[in-house]
Amino acid sequence: MLYGFEPNSFAANLGGAAALVVLTAALTGCAPLVWTKPGGTQSEFAEDKYVCLQESQQRQGRAQVNRFGGAAIDTVETNSGLFGACMNARGWYLGQQSTSNASGSLWNQPGWTPPTAIGVPAAEEAQRKAEADRRRAADQSEFKLTVARSRLSLICYDTISYGPLWKKGACKPEAITPAQLGDHSTATPEEIRMMRGYVMEMNTNAALVAEADRASGNTFAARAVEAARDAVVFPAAGLIDGSMTWGAYNKARTRIR
Incomplete structure (x- = not known):
């Protein structure tokens, strides 16, 4: 079963858990290059190839003028780099494959020179992706921790979200006034x-900060954060x-302080 690309053609091989689409190498005697995707199918390759071709086609316009006249060309060309990146993003990777394959027949298709620097071994790419995911997760965790620390430090100054609460019961226990202690309203x-x-x-931010402090060995800071939360x-x-008045709450x- 063949898949067309401009005047050239693509072809596919299904073997074991991978679908291999063979691309004949430009150099004589070299093993063909194949698009490989674990678990891929011919129909999936055809669909992904079609989408990637759509996304990688760019209009090219050129004009030349001299004293004898001029000419202009307006064409649509496929950006091979974008095409390869698109295929990589969909799980297809370009690499060498032996022309002999016991798991199934291979269909070689001539005329297509694969883009350079697109083929990435699946194991290497998987390792690189795992490392990128790990760094991204670490960055996200660090960002959340930074926000949590900042929020715990600045929340008493947030009069927009909690201003009415600070009037009835000061944010910091040491700032509670006698009038607030004697408030009998609910x-x-x-x-509420x-x-x-x-x-x-307070629960969410204190949990993040206390966990990070304990992990770093700073148990004193962790206990201080939890005490502020408990208060x-x-x-x-x-x-x-509704079982407690503002005065009783304060x-x-x-007492907890």
Whole structure:
């Protein structure tokens, strides 16, 4: 079964867990180059090839003018580098393959010179991808940790999200005023909504920071972060369910401190 490419053609071989599409090498005596994808099929290759050709075709315009006249050419050409990158992204890799193949027949197709620097051995590419994924995951974890630390440090200054809460109960226990300790009112629905968000944010950020501190051996810092979290989270339950007044909540926070 043949697959066309401009005036040339592609061909495919299915053998074992891989589909191999053979590309005849330009040099005599060299083993053919093949597009290989573990578990790939002829129909999958045809579909991927079609999409990649669509994405890699670019319009090229050239003009030449001299004293005898001029000429212009406007054509559509396939960018071989983009085509190869597209195929790589879809799991196909270009490499050498012996012309003898016991697992199935091979169809050689002439006339196609494969793009250079596209073929990447599957094992090497898999290792490179795994390393890139590992670095990306590490960068994302580091970014989340940085955000969590910053948020724990700056949350008391966030008057946009939690300003009404700081008026009823200071963000830092040591800043609680006598008036706040004597407040006999209960939380309003809006204050409860804010408090729930505050508790969730403290739990999430404190867990990230404390885990990182313990992993680095700084258990003192981890305990300090958890103590600051507990001073908010434990008393907040009574304030949220309406069983505790603001004054009782503030007294509980000073005791935990």
